[in-house]
Amino acid sequence: METRLRWDSTRRLRITVIVGDNGPKAEVTVCDIDQAKDISFSWNFSRSECITGNIWKKSSKRVRPSQYIMSAVNDTKFNYEVFLLTGIPGQGDIHLWISITFCLTYAISIVGNSLILFIIKTDLSLHEPMYMFLSMLAVTDLGLLIASIPTILGVFLFNSREISLNACLAQLFFIHSFTFIESSVLLLMAFDRFVAISNPLRYASILTPPRIAKMGLVCVLRGVAVILPLPIILKWFRYCRANVLSHSFCLHMEVMTLACADITVNNIYGLIITIITEGLDSLLIFLSYVMILKTVLSITSHKEFLGALNTCVSHFCAVLLFYTPEISLTLMHRFGKSSSPLLQIVLGYVYLLVPPLMNPVVYSVKSKHLRSRIIRVFVK
Numbered sequence: 001m002e003t004r005l006r007w008d009s010t011r012r013l014r015i016t017v018i019v020g021d022n023g024p025k026a027e028v029t030v031c032d033i034d035q036a037k038d039i040s041f042s043w044n045f046s047r048s049e050c051i052t053g054n055i056w057k058k059s060s061k062r063v064r065p066s067q068y069i070m071s072a073v074n075d076t077k078f079n080y081e082v083f084l085l086t087g088i089p090g091q092g093d094i095h096l097w098i099s100i101t102f103c104l105t106y107a108i109s110i111v112g113n114s115l116i117l118f119i120i121k122t123d124l125s126l127h128e129p130m131y132m133f134l135s136m137l138a139v140t141d142l143g144l145l146i147a148s149i150p151t152i153l154g155v156f157l158f159n160s161r162e163i164s165l166n167a168c169l170a171q172l173f174f175i176h177s178f179t180f181i182e183s184s185v186l187l188l189m190a191f192d193r194f195v196a197i198s199n200p201l202r203y204a205s206i207l208t209p210p211r212i213a214k215m216g217l218v219c220v221l222r223g224v225a226v227i228l229p230l231p232i233i234l235k236w237f238r239y240c241r242a243n244v245l246s247h248s249f250c251l252h253m254e255v256m257t258l259a260c261a262d263i264t265v266n267n268i269y270g271l272i273i274t275i276i277t278e279g280l281d282s283l284l285i286f287l288s289y290v291m292i293l294k295t296v297l298s299i300t301s302h303k304e305f306l307g308a309l310n311t312c313v314s315h316f317c318a319v320l321l322f323y324t325p326e327i328s329l330t331l332m333h334r335f336g337k338s339s340s341p342l343l344q345i346v347l348g349y350v351y352l353l354v355p356p357l358m359n360p361v362v363y364s365v366k367s368k369h370l371r372s373r374i375i376r377v378f379v380k
Helices: 065-073 092-122 129-158 165-198 200-206 209-227 229-235 252-257 264-297 302-335 341-366 368-379
Strands: 002-007 012-018 025-031 049-052 082-084 162-164
Touching (some): 082 165, 129 209, 129 341, 162 165, 165 200, 165 209, 165 229, 165 252, 165 264, 165 302, 209 229, 209 264, 229 252, 229 264, 252 302, 264 302, 302 341
Parallel strands (some): 025 049
Antiparallel strands (some): 002 012, 012 025, 082 162
C-alpha cells in the first residue's frame, strides 16, 4: 500500500491511498483543518470525500490536525508529489511591487544579453576571442534566466506556488548546469586575458575560432555531465518530511534535505562536484590573475600598464558578481542552519538575478569598442 500527501495552495491536504499496482484507490481531502470541528474518519475505497475538522487516529486519541499531519509527514510511507515554493515570508502585501521589480530586472537582463549577442554577431570587427567568450557568457546568463523565470514570476505575480516533483528536478538541473557552465566560461575568459597580456604576439594563433568552439563544447558537456546524476538520484527518494521550499525556485541542496532517505551519497557527491568544478575554476582564475599581475608589474610604460589592467577589470567584476553570492549561498545551505532565512532568500535572488543583469552593463561600460557599437545601435 502506498500513501501520498499533497498539500495544495488552498489549505487543503489531499491524501491518496493506493493498494497494489492496479488496486483500488481512495482519495480524501481535508479542508480548513485549523478551524473546523472534531470528527473522525476511516478510509473508504469506493468514493472520494472531503472532510472538515480534526482527525481521530485508530487509538481514539484526539489530536490536532497539525499534529496528525506532522505524524504522517514523518512516516516514510507517505510521498509528496508536489512542492510548495515560497516568495518572501512576511512580505505578502508587497508581492505585487516585488514582482514588478523582478519583471523589470528580467526584461533588462534579457534585452542586455540579447543586445550583446546581436552586436557581436553582426559586427565583424568584434569577432575576436574576447568577444566570443563574452557571447558564451551572455548565452549562459540567458539560460539561467529562462530556467528561473517561470516559477519566480509565477509565485510573485499569480501566487502559483505548486510545482511537481518532476518539474522541480528539471529546474534544478538547468539552474545548476548553467551555473557550472558559467563558472567554466569565466575560467576561459581569465585564460583569454592571460594569453592577451602575457603573449600578445601569439594571441590570435593560440585562441583560434575552432579551438574556442571546442572549449565552449567542453564547458557545456562538463556542466551537464556532473549535474545529471543529481536529479536522477533525487527522483528515487521519497519526500515525506515537508514539502515547502524556502525559495521560489528549486535548488539541489534544499530538495535533498526534504527526502526521507539516507542522503549521504547525494551530499558527498554534491560537495565533490562543487569542489572539482567551481572550486578548481576559482583557484585557476586566481592563479591566472597572479600571473597577469606579475606580467603587468614588469611593464615600464605607465600607459601600457593602465591599459593592461583595464582589460581585466570587467572580467574581475564578473567573477566577483558570480562567485560571491554563489559560494555564500552554498555555504549557508550546507553549514549555516542557524542563519537568517530571509538572508538565504535574498542571497538566492542575488545569485540568480544579479550576474545576468550586471554582466552586460559592466562589459559595455569597460569595453570601448562594445560601448561605441551599442551607442550606434540606439543613435540610428
